[in-house]
Amino acid sequence: MPLINIIPGDKIPVAPMNLRLPAWRVPGWLLVFWWLLRGLVRVTVLAVRYWWLTVPTGLALWLRLEYGGLLLASVALAVAAVCLAWWRWHPVSWLRFGWYPMVARVRALLIYRVRWASVMATCGLATVFGGDRYVPRLLRVRCDRFGDELTVRMLPGQIPDDWAQAAERLAYAFRLRDGHARSTSRPDRVVVRFLRRDPLATTIDPLPVPDVPDLDGLALGVREDGLPYRLRLAGSHVLVAGATNAGKGSVLWSLIRSLAGGIRSGLVEVWAFDPKGGMELAAGAPLFARFVYDDPDGMAGVLEEAVKRMRLRAARLRGVTRQHVPSVEDPLLVLVVDELAALTAYLTDRKVRDRIKEALGLLLSQGRAVGVHVIAALQDPRKDVLPFRDLFPTRIGLRLTEAEQVHMVLGDGARDRGALCDRIPDSLPGVGYVALDGVREPARVRFSYLTDDDIRQLGRDYQRHDRNDDDQEVTE
Known part of the structure; x- marks a missing residue:
């Protein structure tokens, strides 16, 4: 057998492979039959899927062919009259079961x-x-x-x-x-x-005050679907963060208003802290069992007094129950703190600041089960300003100045899930997002707005039953 000398780099000649693909001859009538069958199946599927169009259309054509256009017009007028009567008689059920399902089908298509x-x-x-x-x-x-x-x-x-x-x-x-x-x-x-x-584009008027507050669902405002928003206070603390003029006062006063019935009856006791000299909360002073402002040392003392009451109540309930039930003899204690950063970060007296931080840490970590709740508002959500933000199960983010602040207030990933607090316009004060522990998606809410006259009237109508304005305890 002769040897073939192959020079490196040369290509080895390869004979082409002989392949013959099988050819299937399909009769033309079979292709036509297949196309017709596929078309029939698709038309049937579409007719079943859009029955709300095909059934009335087929019925109308049948009436027109069998009985003429006069009967078809009469049937159409009768259906329109029934719908009109339903709308006039019970508009809520008409919108829910008649109009909106029809709109949904048309918009879907x-x-x-x-x-x-x-x-x-x-x-x-x-x-x-x-x-x-x-x-x-x-x-x-x-x-x-x-x-x-x-x-x-x-x-x-x-x-x-x-x-x-x-x-x-x-x-x-x-x-x-x-x-x-x-x-x-x-x-x-x-x-x-x-x-x-957007149902939140207009200001929300003050909501009715219930005689007995429902701690599992306090009505504070309106959700973006137009339904009332209810906040669960039982077993929770609430943190409210927002820039200047974002509407923090709307959240605080909406919550106080929802508790006003319990304040008058003695089921709820509110202690108010206003480091800004009482500018925000003074109009509702008759509602508060304790109202402290201006003096940081006095605020620290009242917070320490709340810790003592919490510990005494815990000792009394130990072995009896795991959850406090408010009563006139043993009311729910709600601490409302406006501008929390003024107490935890901006005080120059380090000893007083440490006392306040220690008391707040104890109240936040041990107070929920024994009926002691903290409602705190602040502008600056940085970690050094509020080191125990994770102790607030309910966090409300109003308009914020930076996207990073959304994660600081509502938690990691909250902005990616739709909490665009940094995009809330200045023209919508009181609009914010509520994040709850254990709930992935934040809820968009607008809280009701109370004017100064509304707050003063609230204080006159629902002041605490066991005292008058002249014996109100105020610490300056």
């Missing part, structure tokens, strides 16, 4: 489903694998007076935080005002809410 695949791709929520495109499935659309709620089945590998970060882009893609995403009980689903009209 004309706005969301038409552009769904393209929007998912441009917002980074669709993916491609193996040459196939995968798009999250839109399951349901619900509408109400202020916005739309979309229930979506996420793709494998997605989490609700991915949708929360993309919610603002989705809102702009669908030409809507704002968007937020929240998780559901189903791990594969997420709910995205878009606003068509």
